[in-house]
Amino acid sequence: MDPKQTFGQGGLNQFLAADELIDRIGLDTDEIAWRKEFVGFDEADERRLADLETLLRENQNEIADDFYDKILQYKQTRDVIDRSPKGVESLKQTQRAYLVSLSTGEYDQSFFANRARVGKLHEILDMPLKHYVGQYGVYYTLLLHQLNERAQEQVVDAIEEWVEEQDSDGSGLGGFVNALGFGGDDDDEGLEESFEETVRDAVDDGMMDVLSLLRIINLDMQIATDTYVDSYAQRLEDSIERRQRLAREVEKDVQGPIEELHEAGGVIASRAQTISSHTAAQARNTNQAATELGELSAAVEEVASVANEVRSESKRAEQLTAEGVDAADDALDELEAIEGATEDVTQSAADLETRTEEIDAVLERLDDVAERTTVLAKNAKIEASRSGNSNSGTMGVIANEVESFAEQTKRDLAAIEDAVEGVRRDAMKTVETTEETAERIDDGTDRVRETMDSLEEIHAAVGQTATKMEDIAAATDQQARNVESAATTVEEISQTADQVADATESVAAASEEQTASLQSVGETVSRLTDENDEEEQPVYEQV
Incomplete structure (x- = not known):
């Protein structure tokens, strides 16, 4: 083949x-x-x-x-x-x-x-x-x-x-x-x-x-x-x-998704920048709030200290009023004994003089109590105006009531003093006539009873004031603790806001980098088809 x-x-x-x-x-x-x-x-x-x-x-x-x-x-x-x-x-x-x-x-x-x-x-x-x-x-x-x-x-x-x-x-x-x-x-x-x-x-x-x-x-x-x-x-x-x-x-x-991503990246970057600005402003405001809360905390602590002092004064006033009530009660007992002892008018007059002096002492103490009660009412008004909270209205009412009671007590004490003076003059006359003295003792006894009633009312009011002042002091202490806790929380929020601001700035920067990267990707993809095809070398030369 x-x-x-x-x-x-x-x-x-x-x-x-x-x-x-x-x-x-x-x-x-x-x-x-x-x-x-x-x-x-x-x-x-x-x-x-x-x-x-x-x-x-x-x-x-x-x-x-x-x-x-x-x-x-x-x-x-x-x-x-x-x-x-x-x-x-x-x-x-x-x-x-x-x-x-x-x-x-x-x-x-x-x-x-x-x-x-x-x-x-x-x-x-x-x-x-x-x-x-x-x-x-x-x-x-x-x-x-x-x-x-x-x-x-x-x-x-x-x-x-x-x-x-x-x-x-x-x-x-x-x-x-x-x-x-x-x-x-x-x-x-x-x-x-x-x-x-x-x-x-x-x-x-x-x-x-x-x-x-x-x-x-x-x-x-x-x-x-x-x-x-x-x-x-x-x-x-x-x-x-x-x-x-x-x-x-x-x-x-x-091409389309890249353009959309590029536009979305720009929007995200802009919004992230806006968020960053808002967060920075929030951080500044929070820092300022933390500072103001710190100052408020100090003020509340001072109010709590004053409330404690007022509470102590209220207790002392209550004690003095109780002593005044006891003294008035004793005076009443003495007057009743004088009213029953008409045989020895001279001795009764002498006893009455002695009791009158004791009443003067009691009146002096009551007058002191009234003065202290007035001071307490004024302090309560001042503290109510400083506290600036929902309890300020109650404290104002209490302060007005205490002040009213104090003024009434002064008026009563003035009346008692006048009455005692009258009793003293009557006692001088009692030596001349027992009947006349008895009548005046009856008058004095009635006045003492009235005074005792007033003192009992003052004692009750002062007791209520002391109780409420204790409540105010406890509430003020609790408010001081709450304000201090709020200040700590606001400080933590401030730190968190700073961190959020930093993170937002980082997000904005990353978004801008992403936008730039997307643009680079788009340019690279475009070069894949935009570049002119270069003439290939002969295959023999390549091998």
């Missing part, structure tokens, strides 16, 4: 558009001519390859077997072979056809197009480029072994021909020995010139055969490598196209 009909005609060709491939890698007539000239491949090489056809045909089975024996030793190459639709024997047949085709081709565009198709088929099988190029190393070993044998045979044949020519001249074996420089003649130095030239020509001819074979394999390797590079370029172009398509889609998808 014609090798050109066997080689490169596998089942994978249905997946290959050969003409498009040739166009993409630029494998036209001029390109092929340039590559041949570059590696030195010419008509002389074509003739030498044609002379090698017999050698390659005779050794194609051995070379194919040895080739696959070699590559089947490695798992990586076995995996590639397993992906081929051909079996190993079919691949060996293809390999034999390839060997023969090296020496039977016309080495035109059709020849190299077939090479390009074969290279592409290997790439379709996902054979790595290192495997494909590495196979040529295996070829070199197998082919050069055969060429070495052929070159040695050519050298031997050339020597035999030279010897036969010498025999025709009658020199025979002696001529051959002399040609090798072993004739014994001192004038002979080394090989005989014609013999050396014959050997060199034979070796040179064999090396030129090797060079011709290497040149066609090199051209073959170039074309195969181009198919790999073309595939890489196609993948790169597809990747670039996918990237550009994706970039356009991404830009289309994210």
Whole structure:
């Protein structure tokens, strides 16, 4: 079978558009001519390859077997072979056809197009480029072994021909020995010139055969490598196209959200800045409130101190009033005793004088109590005006009542003093008439009773005042504690407000950074599609 009909005609060709491939890698007539000239491949090489056809045909089975024996030793190459639709024997047949085709081709565009198709088929099988190029190393070993044998045979044949020519001249074996420089003649130095030239020509001819074979394999390797590079370029172009398509889609998808996020970020930053300003103002107001509460706490503590003093004075006034009541009661008892003792008027008058003096003392104490009660009422009014709370109205009423009682007590005390004075004058007259004295004692007794009633009312009022003052003192103490607690709470709120203000400023800064980042993202996404596509470097240069 014609090798050109066997080689490169596998089942994978249905997946290959050969003409498009040739166009993409630029494998036209001029390109092929340039590559041949570059590696030195010419008509002389074509003739030498044609002379090698017999050698390659005779050794194609051995070379194919040895080739696959070699590559089947490695798992990586076995995996590639397993992906081929051909079996190993079919691949060996293809390999034999390839060997023969090296020496039977016309080495035109059709020849190299077939090479390009074969290279592409290997790439379709996902054979790595290192495997494909590495196979040529295996070829070199197998082919050069055969060429070495052929070159040695050519050298031997050339020597035999030279010897036969010498025999025709009658020199025979002696001529051959002399040609090798072993004739014994001192004038002979080394090989005989014609013999050396014959050997060199034979070796040179064999090396030129090797060079011709290497040149066609090199051209073959170039074309195969181009198919790999073309595939890489196609993948790169597809990747670039996918990237550009994706970039356009991404830009289309994210442009709107990014703009919305950018606008929202600006609004958030503005609002965060406003919140920060409000929070800072709140922090300042809270600090001021904390200061005012501190001052109020000090004032309440002072009020509590004064309330405690007033409470003490109220208790003392209550005690003095109680003593006045007791003294009045005693005076009443004395008057009743005087009223019943009419026999000894003189003695009664003397006793009455004594009791009158005691009443004067009591009146003095009551007068002192009245004065203190007046002071207490005034202090209560002052404290009520200072406290400024809901209890101020009650304290004002109590203070007015106490003051009213104090004024009434003064008036009563003044009346008692007048009465006592009258009793004293009456007592002087009692010496003259008992009946008259008794009547006046009755009058004095009535007055004392009235005074006692007034003192009892004062005692009750002062007791109520003392009780209420205790309540006021307790409430003031509690208010002082509440104000102090409120001041502590406001101070904590102030600290929290400062922290919130700092955090709000941080949020505003972060929002501004986010807005800037979103703008940067938008610009980056835009660059994905706005940048002009730069002209790609030639695929050969990239590889």
